[in-house]
Amino acid sequence: MSAATESVQSAEPGRAGRANADAASGKARYSRSTASRTRRSPLASIAIHATLIAASFIAVFPIAWVALTSLKTKDGQWAHPGDFSHLNFGNYSKVLSDTDFVTWFRNSLIVSLGTTVLAVFIAATCGYAVSRMRFPGFRATMWLLLVVQMFPIAVLIVPLYNIMSKLHLVNSFAGLVLVYCTTAVPYCAWMLKGYFDTIPIDIDEAGKVDGLSPFGTFWRLVLPLARPGLAVVAFYSFLTAWAEVAFANTFMQSTDKYTLAVGLRTFVSQFKSEWGLMTAASVMIAIPAGVMFLLVQRNLVAGLTSGSAKG
């Protein structure tokens, strides 16, 4: 594994110039490598655009449809796909005023942001350690990061619950953040390790010469260069926490601590088969994830460029 890493590193002298490898330089590489090689026939262009339009339509349609349905306010109107009368924001105001949606939304935000900050930080330190330092247990750590992703976590909920209650972390945000870190961190550390591998080791050595500690080098020199990688990892951990259902259902027990995924369940039984409210809630739940996505999407490709390239 490490041999493969080394070979990839040396195979790309172009990377040595990545001193200010931020989103901008990622983009520069992007356009350079894709400059058109041969002139395309109009027919080929049409075929490409048609394929991409069809694919984009499939990608966007389910979400767009939920958004559209959420505006249908007449009783049972969701069951009439062709009926576009009575479009207004009634469902939204009902969700916001008649339910604890706002509280759950806030709770989800606390848990997700907490997970993002903690997961990115410890994944980055761990990823840096396995990228730069060859310590005994290095291989074991890499395997651990892969193996943990194989655990059928749903089956571990009961024993996990027992530990959490011994640590007095049931029904607390901190407990949920920790649990989410176990699902988010292995992939994040694994990916960041790959990203750090692409940052020239000369930078670390320069830091050492200037008298920085290893942590100082990591914190002041390497992390700023790893911004695209960090953006991907932040996005991934935020979504992991934002979208999780099973743990939140088991661990959060009082209404004021519910996250959206849990709260929504009470909501379904409360307004039996009232899909209108569900759709409105879904749209509002999707918004923060969408914002997060827009913030990082420019970095996604540059960040994964190197990150997913090896294991």
Next chain:
Amino acid sequence: MRVLRGVRRSFDKYWYGWAMAAPVVLVMLVLVGYPFVWGAYLSTTNADESNIGHDIGVNHIPPSYKSVGLHNYWDILSGNDGHFYSTLTWTLIWTFVNVFFHITIGLGLAVLLNRKIRFRGGYRLMLILPWAVPGFVAAFAWRLLYNDNGVFNSTLKFFGMHGVQWLAQPTSAKIAVIAVNVWMGVPFMMVSFLGGLQTIPRELYEAAEMDGATAWQRFRMVTLPGLRPVMMTVTLLGVIWTFNKFDVIFLVTEGGPAGTTDILVTHAYQIAFANIRQYAEAASYGVVILSMLLVFATVYRRSQAKLEVQA
């Protein structure tokens, strides 16, 4: 004395690496390792809801389950429990079909997006969107589409055909959950491949073109070999993730109709949490799932390493 000094020296040399990897390793060992060991122990007992030990008010009821050795595993592997082999077959089909479509569609779209075309940013944004949608919102969106009165059936009826009860019949339900998971999983693969495509030096394409290679030959001889490292990682992760993909099945069909869309993880979850809670049997399933993935990962990485040597 010398041993002590040796320990001391290696500590001085490596403590930074250990310290930086420690938070992750610690969290993993406590929150995944310990529950797993506990689960592995439970799998050799007959623990269920009635004998697990619990608190009623202030009274503590001690656990009263006993060891049954490998009985649970025998029960599963001999097919006596009546579900294992049918569920395993479907899990393998589910994993293979999903990963196949994730990779082919993801790769196809990545290659198209990697060309210099108009509106590339817009296409990319739309095509990555499903990734940003929380799982339970996506599941809900698709259930709305699959509903007896949903878009799909209205469209069928519009063309004079009969509607299908998508989630009520085994075959259509299986196709339905696969469609949802393919939809959700393609963006990650596409972005990974886009990243990988940019690491392929442009000079290779120019050289191939000079040699008169056709577009297909360039794809086969330059693009595919260049993507090998990415392909290896995403295949490995894709198989692991899909094999244990809990939320899509659980939220879209809950394993129904009659458990026919249950994969091993959701089946184990049902055993642990539905009706009489069979903790021991669920834990055995967990161990079996993990063992299969471990074997797969080891064999896969070995075979890839061998390929690398040959290449």
